[in-house]
Amino acid sequence: MGGLMTGALQELIERSRRLGTDPRNTNYAGGNTSAKGEAADPVTGQPVPLMWVKGSGGDLGTITEAGLAVLRLDRLRALTGVYPGVDREDEMVGLFDYCLHGKGGAAPSIDTAMHGLLDAAHVDHLHPDAGIALATAADGEALTRRCFGDRVGWVPWRRPGFQLGMDIAAWRAAHPSAIGVILGGHGITAWGDSSQECEQRSVEIIYTAQAFLDQHGRPDPFGPPLPGFAALPETQRRARAAELAPVLRGLASTDRAQVGHFTDTEVVLDFLAHAEHPRLAALGTSCPDHFLRTKVRPLVLDLPPTAGLAETIARLGELHAAYRKEYAAYYERHADAQSPPMRGADPAIVLVPGVGMFSFGRDKQTARVAGEFYVNAINVMRGAEAVSRYAPIPEAEKFRIEYWALEEAKLARMPKPKPLAARVALVTGGGSGIGRAIALRLAAEGACVVVADRDMATATRVAQEIGGPDAAIACQLDVTDETQVRQGFAAAALAFGGVDLVVNNAGLSVSKPLLETTTDDWDLQHDVMARGSFLVSREAARVMVAQAMGGDIVYIASKNAVFAGPDNVAYGAAKADQAHQVRLLAAELGGHGIRVNGVNPDGVVRGSGIFASGWGAKRAAVYGVPEEKLGEFYAQRTLLKREVLPEHVANAVFVLTCAELSHTTGLHVPVDAGVAAAFLR
Known part of the structure; x- marks a missing residue:
């Protein structure tokens, strides 16, 4: 970035961190923010219009200048003149590189067009649970109108990309008094003339959506309690989890070794204790950030927590075999000649009623974050079911994102695993x-x-x-x-x-x-x-x-x-x-x-607890050497003369x-x- 630091850039970093550290606003590595401004061209010295935007794979809560992509705004907007249409919109991502300004910076993400094409100085795109609850409700558009009136609009589901950026820009141009939109099946986008105004509008949308759900939602969105599926007492619950964790990790590592994470928060236990959890879990998650980490749907144990350990383990084995078969069928239903190979058929999330949730990933952080995202998904389902019916994006759309060529390229850029990774x-x-x-x-x-x-x-x-x-x-x-x-x-x-x-x-x-x-x-x-x-x-x-x-x-x-x-x-x-x-x-x-x-x-x-505790002095006395020379003594009696x-x-x-x-x-x-x-x- 050439060491550039403008007021707009500093405000963007501070705003991003505030938004990103509050889980009510977005989840880890979810969403992106941007700011537009001017800086001197390093060649001509003349001011040029720029956009700073969170780059691919970054996290808002911990973002630094290096985590931002910096693009020439005039060149980015000129891409609308060569846009080949939605069927070829993936080609546009490669063109973002020709819009970059200066040295360094992060790789531009798929959401770059959303920020650059919007006629607003500051833009936030976030994945709050309350916003996604409206976005995934069967009548989300009508609920959005009830909740916000004309202040916030509705943009129907479209896979992230250049066309979605054009859609939002067009909606904003037609509704100049609006402060943001709900993106069907996905999340929210807000904008403002200043960083402060943009942040205030993002928070307003999130809190207004949550207040609407709280006021109008029914008290039992997950249905009545399921007899026998209440949470076990904590000590008994965690003991059962410790018994099941290695079994589940082995099953989840059928294709490649995984690290596990266990969660028994009240959110998870309450979801699994109610009658509608099998139906809702089978529908899968909706927000792309969610299901890219949690997979298209979880594996759900259909036994009560009072079932015997042997019976539970046997049933988990049966369900795992069925899950793998079903996932392979999902892949075959939607894959075409250009689709990447199937990456693995094991679940990333396993739900065990009365006990909790087991999540899996290539490392501990990935496993933990997958679990956090499924907690977000439970909150989304609760909100949507409270005021309507949870209706995530279609399975075919999930596949288009999970096996997206751009997602495959992102995975290919990841560093090679270390020798003991996932152990x-x-x-x-x-x-x-x-x-x-x-x-x-x-x-x-x-x-x-x-x-x-x-x-x-x-x-x-x-x-x-x-x-x-x-x-x-x-x-x-x-x-x-x-x-x-x-x-x-x-x-x-x-x-x-x-x-x-x-x-x-x-x-x-x-x-x-x-x-x-x-x-x-x-x-x-x-x-x-x-x-x-x-x-x-x-x-x-x-x-x-x-x-x-x-x-x-x-x-x-x-x-x-x-x-x-x-x-x-x-x-x-x-x-x-x-x-x-x-x-x-x-x-x-x-x-x-x-x-x-x-x-x-x-x-x-040297560095030995045994020798420091008196053993060294005794061995030195046995060999007739000063204790501080014992290491040298040992070295000299070896063939290599090395300590x-x-x-x-x-x-x-x-x-x-x-x-x-x-x-x-x-x-x-x-x-x-x-x-x-x-x-x-």
């Missing part, structure tokens, strides 16, 4: 040392991470360091406690849908000669490393088998599992136990596609789990810089 990792002892390094590396490679540690404060710090709840959550987990282990995996299921990659890293050590080693010393180390790894691996296997997506279990063992060092009997024996668990579980779980491998580090001194650091162990975990070693299980990888006595035999 969920749980790392024990993840709050410090080796565990922290592993958690950070797995997250950097695209995984969602559950940072599990007995010390909740350190786990929380690492989760925050990774980037927040769309990337990582913290979980208090003592691996010796069966209940806490189960709760840790339940937290993973509720946050991300399940678990694919588990790292048994929690550990400690007490360095004593045999004759000074107490039974408490022995029991403590075996409880944490031998028993703890068993408990974690057993729960991991339960989740992974339920998912039917395979998985990885990695043990952070030690060179001491095979190397007999001095004054180390309890620690070495516990590590040897872990090492053989790798072999035993690899043999048992291979039939489920679950790979089990180990990493055998040498002494990791082992936490990130080196993390590297090995990544290599074992990134699919490059897809046919490897039961392996122990030494990360010891070469200790000949610890070579595997």
